[in-house]
Amino acid sequence: MKHTTNFDVIIIGGSYAGLSAAMALGRSLRNVLVIDSGMPCNRQTPHSHNFITHDGEKPAVIAEKAKAQVLKYETVQFHEGLAVSGKKTEDGFSIATQAGEKFVGKKIIFATGLQDIMPEIKGFAECWGISVIHCPYCHGYEFRDKKTGIMANGERAFHLSGLVNNLTGNLDILTSGQAEFTEEQLEKLKVHNIHVIDKKISEIVHEDGNIKEMIFEDGNKMDFDAVYAAIPFKKQIDIPVELGCELTEEEYIKVDSFQKTSVYGIFACGDNSGMRSVANAVATGNMAGAMANSELTTEQF
Structure with missing residues (x-):
């Protein structure tokens, strides 16, 4: 310089x-x-x-x-x-x-x-920006029709659900705690076959940042291809x-x-x-x- x-x-x-x-x-x-x-x-x-x-x-x-x-x-x-x-x-x-x-x-x-600010979930940081993503416009097309999760709660999760539902019909909301939706929101999620899972997440199993499965604190597991996270x-x-x-x-x-x-x-x-x-x-x-x-x-x- x-x-x-x-x-x-x-x-x-x-x-x-x-x-x-x-x-x-x-x-x-x-x-x-x-x-x-x-x-x-x-x-x-x-x-x-x-x-x-x-x-x-x-x-x-x-x-x-x-x-x-x-x-x-x-x-x-x-x-x-x-x-x-x-x-x-x-x-x-x-x-x-x-x-x-x-x-x-x-x-x-x-x-x-x-x-x-990354949550204290094993594997989260390694997947961030690869298969744990923040924006449907930036990443959604690549995961269209894939098994998808939304790590959020309340209004933020509901808003994301509407956007992501247009990209895949295989969608779950992961609140990692008590769900915070109105009765009207829950009814709309049900109509679109979007499930709300309130179990706390303990680990994201991945390969080079690509999600293989989500492990919950109770020991149960779920497969996902992508997860949107509002952090x-x-x-x-x-x-x-x-x-x-x-x-x-x-x-x-x-x-x-x-x-x-x-x-x-x-x-x-x-x-x-x-x-x-x-x-x-x-x-x-x-x-x-x-x-x-x-x-x-x-x-x-």
Whole structure:
């Protein structure tokens, strides 16, 4: 990397959203630094889907191609490291990394993704993104007509059931505890032959991340090909909050339709600000880059 510590824009996170923002800014001749720790949310997912022109491609291949294209723009630099703190300065913001480096930027774009919180179920983490999945649009077609489970409860499970029922008629809900459905919801699930199983799960037996069977605490077993899991998540880093950015009730970074946060000069895009998909990450990253450039233009012209 060139020996520069001052930039027009610092982008924290160098996956789809961050690279998309960097391309928009690079094409506007803005001096940009992308800081990335090399740990994308979908690093275990074998194939990316529902992203036009790249349907079925490996996520790492898409990211590598995107990075190579972005770095052709001479004003964009890429720095491998972990951003750990941020401060407001007179002219913008400063960002410090775990290694002790400090960088200054007039604008900040957070493209940091999210960190999923895995349940303490043996085999779950190894299957995450492979056969334990989160999104029917990203993964559902590949498991159409397969034996499928939904690890969720209440309204979330009911919502997913409607989407997944269109992909397979062989569907069970795994509440792993007392079911929390209304009588009306239970009746609708019954009409669609969707069974509710309230036994607690103790283990997922798998082969290279592909589910073979689910083992319950009472010793019973069930075969599944795929399981949708609605699990909690948390922020990758605390810097947005340190700088005063508001969060939503779900703990996404709160943004408007232009990916602007509640703090002037700070933008957020990708998974950390809403819908989790590659296509959405690219779209919101492009918007964040364009809007950061727009603010710079207004201030300088």
